Amino acid sequence: MTDLPLLSARGLTKFYGERLGCRDVTFDLHEGEVLAVVGESGSGKSTLLGLLATELAPSAGAVHYRMRDGAVRDLSELTEAERRLLLRTDWGFVRQDAREGLRMGVSAGGNVGERLMAVGARHYGNIRAAASDWLARVEIEAGRIDDTPKSFSGGMRQRLQIARNLVTHPRLVFMDEPTSGLDVSVQARLLDLIRGLVAELGLAVIIVTHDLAVARLLSHRIMVMRRGRVIETGLTDQVLDDPREAYTQLLVSSVLAA
Amino acid sequence: MTTEQPLIALDDVSKSFTLHLRGGLELAVVSDVSLAVAAGECVVLGGPSGAGKSSILKMIYGNYRADRGRILVRDGAEVVNVASAEPRRILALRRDVMGYVSQFLRVIPRVATLDIVANAARERGIGQQEAMERARRLLSLLNVPERLWQLPPSTFSGGEQQRVNIARGLAADRPVLLLDEPTASLDAKNRAVVVDLIHEKKRAGTAILGIFHDEDVREAVADRIEDVTRFASSRAA
Numbered sequence: 001m002t003d004l005p006l007l008s009a010r011g012l013t014k015f016y017g018e019r020l021g022c023r024d025v026t027f028d029l030h031e032g033e034v035l036a037v038v039g040e041s042g043s044g045k046s047t048l049l050g051l052l053a054t055e056l057a058p059s060a061g062a063v064h065y066r067m068r069d070g071a072v073r074d075l076s077e078l079t080e081a082e083r084r085l086l087l088r089t090d091w092g093f094v095r096q097d098a099r100e101g102l103r104m105g106v107s108a109g110g111n112v113g114e115r116l117m118a119v120g121a122r123h124y125g126n127i128r129a130a131a132s133d134w135l136a137r138v139e140i141e142a143g144r145i146d147d148t149p150k151s152f153s154g155g156m157r158q159r160l161q162i163a164r165n166l167v168t169h170p171r172l173v174f175m176d177e178p179t180s181g182l183d184v185s186v187q188a189r190l191l192d193l194i195r196g197l198v199a200e201l202g203l204a205v206i207i208v209t210h211d212l213a214v215a216r217l218l219s220h221r222i223m224v225m226r227r228g229r230v231i232e233t234g235l236t237d238q239v240l241d242d243p244r245e246a247y248t249q250l251l252v253s254s255v256l257a258a
Numbered sequence: 259m260t261t262e263q264p265l266i267a268l269d270d271v272s273k274s275f276t277l278h279l280r281g282g283l284e285l286a287v288v289s290d291v292s293l294a295v296a297a298g299e300c301v302v303l304g305g306p307s308g309a310g311k312s313s314i315l316k317m318i319y320g321n322y323r324a325d326r327g328r329i330l331v332r333d334g335a336e337v338v339n340v341a342s343a344e345p346r347r348i349l350a351l352r353r354d355v356m357g358y359v360s361q362f363l364r365v366i367p368r369v370a371t372l373d374i375v376a377n378a379a380r381e382r383g384i385g386q387q388e389a390m391e392r393a394r395r396l397l398s399l400l401n402v403p404e405r406l407w408q409l410p411p412s413t414f415s416g417g418e419q420q421r422v423n424i425a426r427g428l429a430a431d432r433p434v435l436l437l438d439e440p441t442a443s444l445d446a447k448n449r450a451v452v453v454d455l456i457h458e459k460k461r462a463g464t465a466i467l468g469i470f471h472d473e474d475v476r477e478a479v480a481d482r483i484e485d486v487t488r489f490a491s492s493r494a495a
Binding site: 238 | 277367
């Protein structure tokens with residue numbers, strides 16, 4: 001375990017014109033750490049995720065990332081080619097709406113294989129073998145490899161997104177509400193799968209969720225956001241069992257059983 | 259008795275809850291808690307329910323925050339103040355140094371009982387084969403029927419789940435063990451097994467801080483009893 005963070009955000013701020021997205025967010029993330037960003041709609045958590053994943057440009061502040069070669073880079077200074085390579089290899093992004101994270105007209109095997117081809121894999125047999133291995137790991141039957149995700153259930157689509165993202169062995173995965181909108185039993189299976197893979201692969205994850213039970217199950221640390229600011233941070237079980245801020249106490253007390 | 263530095267040392271630790279949803283009501287829990295636990299020693303927290311025994315264990319584990327004072331836990335040559343440590347330092351302590359056993363099993367869906375216990379040992383770097391052997395031994399000692407071992411414990415009875423939880427909590431060799439009423443509602447036969455296992459841990463040099471409701475267990479395992487009522491908050495409402 002190296003002591004250098006994998007990612008560090010300093011003073012990250014985003015305004016949309018006059019409107020505040022998020023303000024002055026500072027934190028470090030180390031390899032293997034799972035950080036949950038919780039808060040209600042409009043709290044700024046999705047804006048923060050967009051800034052970290054370089055999908056949005058900050059109004060102020062910076063994100064540094066330790067690349068695979070060990071060099072620590074300011075993400076705003078990457079070339080477009082470097083940024084795209086990072087997104088396709090060392091990072092994953094699991095989206096709430098699978099239609100944004102998958103290619104709906106492409107087969108399940110193709111969705112997984114495509115990421116490998118993007119990083120230079122050319123041998124059809126190897127790509128198909130890797131794809132079917134990953135489909136098995138996310139519990140999608142081998143017989144569905146040539147079907148498109150259009151015919152998949154919501155839970156299967158999310159599992160396919162996960163396979164597609166993990167096939168290149170990323171070190172950091174962003175997740176935006178990956179389980180919301182799914183039936184409770186489907187959610188539980190997906191969370192269990194994510195938890196197993198994250199631990200097995202030692203992934204660093206930044207997961208945005210409004211669901212404290214998801215944060216409890218998956219994350220080591222929590223950041224609570226409200227009105228664009230981080231109002232409380234700490235160990236997940238500490239923040240949930242001994243919340244300090246009034247707003248966090250309200251959030252925790254509003255859940256039936258977190 | 260060893261003369262080296264204690265594994266756990268609390269130094270004037272205070273804790274209260276501020277209930278913002280109740281108009282900022284201050285709920286004092288404990289004040290100026292000072293106590294120490296050495297290697298191979300079992301210290302039991304005594305006092306009536308509501309005296310703050312469980313809160314003290316939770317503060318040591320980093321589950322509750324301390325308002326004031328220092329909570330020192332020794333990790334090899336290093337002494338870490340849990341009250342001010344970074345989350346990842348506390349997580350490392352939990353992995354390498356501190357185990358916590360409550361009376362409740364937080365059920366892990368879909369994982370077989372034997373694997374739950376073996377995985378707890380593996381987290382501490384014990385090899386797969388030895389981890390499985392330990393898991394089998396603990397589950398048999400604790401009278402969890404072998405036909406259940408390959409099943410996830412979510413469908414087990416409360417008592418069976420509790421014994422799986424104890425097996426999991428004792429599977430690894432961490433130098434510090436926090437026991438929050440692990441024997442509550444166990445029958446006499448299984449209480450006796452837990453007492454034996456605690457003695458085994460003490461002989462291995464584990465520092466144990468525990469809460470035991472049952473007097474027979476308390477008498478059997480305690481080197482000292484710390485009465486928590488003397489840490490009652492003077493500001494208590």
